[in-house]
Amino acid sequence: MKISFLGAVREVTGSCFMVESRDSRILVDCGMHQGSTVASAENFKDFPFDAASIDSVIITHAHLDHVGKLPKLVKEGFKGKIYATAPTVKLASIVLRDAEQVMEDAYNLEYRPKLFELADVEETEKFFVPVDYSRKVKLDGLTFRFRDAGHILGSAFVEIEENGGARAAFSGDLGNIHDPILKPTAQLAAQDVLLIESTYGNRLHESVQDRSKELKQYIINTIKRNGVLIIPAFAIERTQVLLFELNHLVENRLIPPVDIFLDSPMAIKATEIMQEYPQYYNQTALKQVCAGDDIMVFPGLQKTLTRDDSKRINDSPRPKVIIAGSGMMNGGRILHHLVRYLGDARSMVLIIGYQASGTLGRQLYNGEKHVEVLSERINVKAEIKSIGAYSAHADQKQLLNWIEQAEQLPKHVYCTHGEEEASAALATRINEEFGISADVPRIGDTIKL
Ligand SMILES: [Zn+2]
Structure with a gap:
């Protein structure tokens, strides 16, 4: 061989x-x-x-x-x-x-x-x-x-x-x-x-307990300062894990009610495919599904499949959470949201996955203050945070x-x-x-x- x-x-x-x-x-x-x-x-x-x-x-x-x-x-x-x-x-x-x-x-x-x-x-x-x-x-x-x-x-x-x-x-x-x-x-x-x-x-990743606490805290902070929390999503797996954890936070009233937009056609479709294959889940997740909990669906979640739906997110009042692709910010709908909110000090970009070198995601992760998005130069004023444990x-x-x-x-x-x-x-x-x-x-x- x-x-x-x-x-x-x-x-x-x-x-x-x-x-x-x-x-x-x-x-x-x-x-x-x-x-x-x-x-x-x-x-x-x-x-x-x-x-x-x-x-x-x-x-x-x-x-x-x-x-x-x-x-x-x-x-x-x-x-x-x-x-x-x-x-x-x-x-x-x-x-x-x-x-x-x-x-x-x-x-x-x-x-x-x-x-x-x-x-x-x-x-x-x-x-x-x-x-x-x-x-x-x-x-x-x-x-x-x-x-x-x-x-x-x-x-x-x-x-x-x-x-x-x-x-x-x-x-x-x-x-x-x-x-x-x-x-x-x-x-x-x-x-x-x-x-x-x-x-x-x-x-080494942070502990799982820390990641849930951090996610909860970032959402609460965003709500308090009436900002927008942007989470660049890897459409497959990271998004579903995030929905799973948000489901837990929302259904147990651990965060105040807030609009959460899933603005990625690919992530929406991937979530549907994920729901088709419960036999691939672990015991704990499977038990939850069998008990009747839709583990990736909760009040406040809005899926914006079409471009028109996506554009309507702009008019929706703050505070809000936007999950959009691509995960490394090198394409996709996330770019439109970044153009709108990167220069806004009340907003936050939460990075939850690996950012390859050369991507906009990596630039933001490295703390660069001047970036170009969709041919626009932007002064980064939004807070940039990352949680490695979601990797x-x-x-x-x-x-x-x-x-x-x-x-x-x-x-x-x-x-x-x-x-x-x-x-x-x-x-x-x-x-x-x-x-x-x-x-x-x-x-x-x-x-x-
Ligand atoms: Zn992979």
């Missing part, structure tokens, strides 16, 4: 690995690079392989940085199967359609080139094959299975075995064990090689625990999907804790097993 690192090494986005055996050539993930725009220039570069030569693609989960280049792959001649769990198939479709819409808007506004068209997305959808967790799928010369990664609905890590040969696992993105809805990450089987994500390879990713301790709890320690680990310092820090800790050799690969590197 040969593994090539084609993306998400020494950076967080653009996941793509090629696995070659004697008889087949497959990709694990085919994601977009994300920077200041949804489809940054990096994505337009040629693939380092002939798209038609790829036999199949295995998708770990539906986030854009893991599926975003599938339509480009199909456009360039890929004709194989795309394997993913059933929820991933559904979510990937809305993620790709949303990305196409965002690119279409950017094209109409600033003539930015589009990476693919709607027709390419529709074509891509035909190649998807749903596969359940734990089911072994035989490809030419290889067998693989998905295991629950606990990161977003339907997310998986992938274990691949060459017939009578080497075994390798690809972590995809690993979930935060404090996700209130999903099941925890499954156990890793014995592997020769493990590729592990390291988004938070050098950091959908495991932190350093959780990553190390996952390796430790494997059926057997992997023989060699490669830290991927992290900025260089994060990957390097995790590699050092893995080596120190377990005595396993751990490396941070470079883009284009190939290893032979």
Whole structure:
């Protein structure tokens, strides 16, 4: 088996690995690079392989940085199967359609080139094959299975075995064990090689109790000063976790009544898909659902699906809470709200997820006071806060625990999907804790097993 690192090494986005055996050539993930725009220039570069030569693609989960280049792959001649769990198939479709819409808007506004068209997305959808967790799928010369990664609905890590040969696992993105809805990450089987994500390879999240308290306090503060609380939402998972916690705060009267707008068509659709798959929930969430509580619906919540509904948020009186996409503020409806409220000292932007370098979200997170949004220069006067514990990713301790709890320690680990310092820090800790050799690969590197 040969593994090539084609993306998400020494950076967080653009996941793509090629696995070659004697008889087949497959990709694990085919994601977009994300920077200041949804489809940054990096994505337009040629693939380092002939798209038609790829036999199949295995998708770990539906986030854009893991599926975003599938339509480009199909456009360039890929004709194989795309394997993913059933929820991933559904979510990937809305993620790709949303990305196409965002690119279409950017094209109409600033003539930015589009990476693919709607027709390419529709074509891509035909190649998807749903596969359940734990089911072994035989490809030419290889067998693989998905295991629950606990990161977003339907997310998986992938274990691949060459017939009578080497075994390798690809972590995809690993979930935060404090996700209130999903099941925890499954156990890793014995592997020769493990590729592990390291988004938070050098950091620890705050405690779950603190995150709920902080969220509650920020909402109360916003209400007191008659402001607007803007929460940039990762449409899948973070939004649903947020709705789950808001449901708790509202139904237990822990915050005063306030209008809460969910202003993201993708998040609204993702929430509906989430509601279709209660069998993927953990015991606690499932019990709540069975007891009749709609865990993501509560008084005061308004979903604004159409553009007209969205525009009406502007006229709605303060105080109010707006949850909108994109989560890294590099596109989507959030930008219109930021133009309106970033310069307002009574308002607050609450960051609850990872902000990739180069994004507006990262600039705000870093405390920059002058930013450009939709071609407007803005003096940032709104308060910028962040709660790391809402991250959908495991932190350093959780990553190390996952390796430790494997059926057997992997023989060699490669830290991927992290900025260089994060990957390097995790590699050092893995080596120190377990005595396993751990490396941070470079883009284009190939290893032979
Ligand atoms: Zn992800």
